[in-house]
Amino acid sequence: MAIRAYEAASPSRTHKAKSERRSGNAAVKASSKSIREQARALDENYDIVTGLFDKLEERVVGPKGIGIEPLPLLKDGSVAAEFAAQIKSAWGEWSLRPEASGVLSRPEVERLIVRTWLRDGEALANFIAGNVPSYVHLTDVPFALELLEPDYMPLEDDDTKGVTQGVERNEWGRVKGYHIFKKHPADSITYKAETKFVNADDMIHIAIRKRIGQVRGISLLAPVLVRLADIKDYEESERVAARIAAALAFYIKKGDPGLYAPNTEADKQTGERTIPFGPGMVFDGLIPGEDVGTIESNRPSALLEGFRNAMIRAVAAGTRGSYSSIARDYNGTYSAQRQELVESQSGYEVLQNQFIDQYARRVYRRWLQVAIAAGKIAVPADVDKSTVFNAVYIGPVMPWIDPYKEANAWEKLVADGFATEAEVIRSRGGNIAELKKQRREEITENREHGLVFNSDAYHEHYSKGESDDKKKRSDSSGDGDDGDKQDE
Known part of the structure; x- marks a missing residue:
């Protein structure tokens, strides 16, 4: 059996064979609090980590948030354009103040949720729908979001109630609800930790889970946290060493002690003396037995940049990020940049789709449900009721490195019918x-004022058709045989 065993399963002098025997929930319970606090500290104090999360915000949500294009259908299968426009208008108005405090817009809320989710491993959003005691809605649609950090959910278990780390589930593992602290536990050390129960339908819990059956989330930085801390400490040491090296310092080497004697009254009193120094000066104030030397340093190390870049590449690999985006190093050929962009985009799209599935879609559908129930949006009789919640969710897309080439590629795909x-x-x-709406408006205005641009292919076609008609009429206007031949 020893011969048949995998080498990796057998500890040796060079292979320690570390193992994880705990369940996913037990591992998270023991580690998540410390890991998320370390991740927060790095986000607050380390520029590389701040830039990493900034870039993830930009690529998962973007500056305008997740775009939502309603696509309800009529009973004949066509798009209910007017109803979709009504929904989009109301959604845009609600997006100005969707959060309970009224401070953040929807794009800001989504970026903050993404940052909390990826940095802390999870994030919470409580639905406030309809009439709620002591709360006044800030929008026409009586619906708002209460954003909560994962600290609001305790890590303790209660097996008698089926509660695992604040999440109550049935015997099949389906979430029934969440036990949430009424206040942030770190706000006051004297606060009694009282919790309230929130039904699963009224709470969004978006989390990074890496084990089957795992209830709570773990930070995206968990696999690279030690590496990041080491890079930060190493960079700080090199920075301090470089500052010391930049401060030019001299020392006086003393030879035979018998030849040395204090030179001034100040030297006799303090044992120190100051030597003036200036460009091009000639100094002959050394006494017998003395020589002048300089303190030199080889800092910053010439190996610093290569080592740091290698470490950042490892961090990018462990966080679904892109080395160029994290290090802000965009050197390389078009092909190399394109390949990195394509590969990193897949990682961004995984996070983007997860965010849409766990957060954006649930928020939109619950908002629309409340808007219809409150009478703020009326569903027309000819709309298929089963398609009311249909929508397309649009996140940030892969940027174009060479717009000319990529625009030509899209043009060919559309012309050939493949897109x-x-x-x-x-x-x-x-x-x-x-x-389409903007194009109709500007083309109509251009035609009204006799303006012709290359983007309006109709004018070129129309002008050519009109010219051909005039030529045909001219050719057919002859007399005699020519006219008879034209008629034939």
């Missing part, structure tokens, strides 16, 4: 309905 105009617009992060 649609909607795909092209969405690949640029646009909304097809809004773009």
Whole structure:
């Protein structure tokens, strides 16, 4: 059996064979609090980590938040354009103040949720719908979000109630609700930790889970936390060493003690003397037995940049990030940059889709449900009720490195029928309905004022058709045989 065993399973002098025997929940319970506090400290004090989370915010949510394009259908299968426009208008108005405190807009809320989720491992959002005692809604639709950090959810278990680290589940593992602290436990050391129960339908719990059956989340930085802390300490040491090296210092080497004697009254009193120093000076104030030397340093080390970049590449690999984006190092050929962008985009899309599934879709559907129930949005009779919540969710897309080449590629795909105009617009992060509306308005205005641009292919076609018609009429206007031949 020893011969058949995998070498990795057998500890040796060079292989310690560390193992994890705990369940996913037990591992998170023992580690999550310390890891998320370390991640927060690095986010607050280390520029590399701050830049990493900034870039993840930009690529998962973006500056405008997750775009939502309602797509309800009529009973004949066509898009209910007017109803969709009504929903989009109300959604845009609500997006100005969706959060309970009224401080943040929807894009700001989504970026903050993403940062908390990835840095701390999880984030919470409580739905406030309808009439709630002591709360006044700030929007026409009586719906708001209460954002909560994971600290609000205790890590203790209660097996008698089926509660695992603040999450209550049934015997099948389905979440029934959450036990939440009424106040942040770190706000006051004298506060009694009282909790309240929130139904699962009224709470969003978005988490990074890496084990089957894991209830709570773990920080995205967990695998690279030690490496990041080491890089930070090493950079700080090199920075201090460089500052010391930059401070030019001299020392006086004393030879035979018998030849040395204090030179001034100040030397006799303090044992120290100051030597003036200036550009191009000639100094002959040394006494017998003395020589002048300089304190030299080889800092910063020439190996610093290569070592630091290698460490950042490892951090990027462990966080679904991109080395170039984290290090802000964009050197390389077009092909190399394109390959890195394509590979890193897959990682961003995994996080983006997870955020849409666990957060954005649930918020939109609950908001629309409340808006309809409150009478703020009326569903037309000819709309298929089963499609009311249909929508397309649009996140940030992969940027174009060479817009000319990529625009030509999209143009060919559309012309050959392998892609649609909607795909092209969405690949640029646009909304097809809004773009079509703007195009209709500007083309109509251009035609009214006799303005012709290359973007209006109709004018070129129309002008060419009109010219051909005039030529045909001219050719057919002859007399005699020519006219008979034209008629034939």
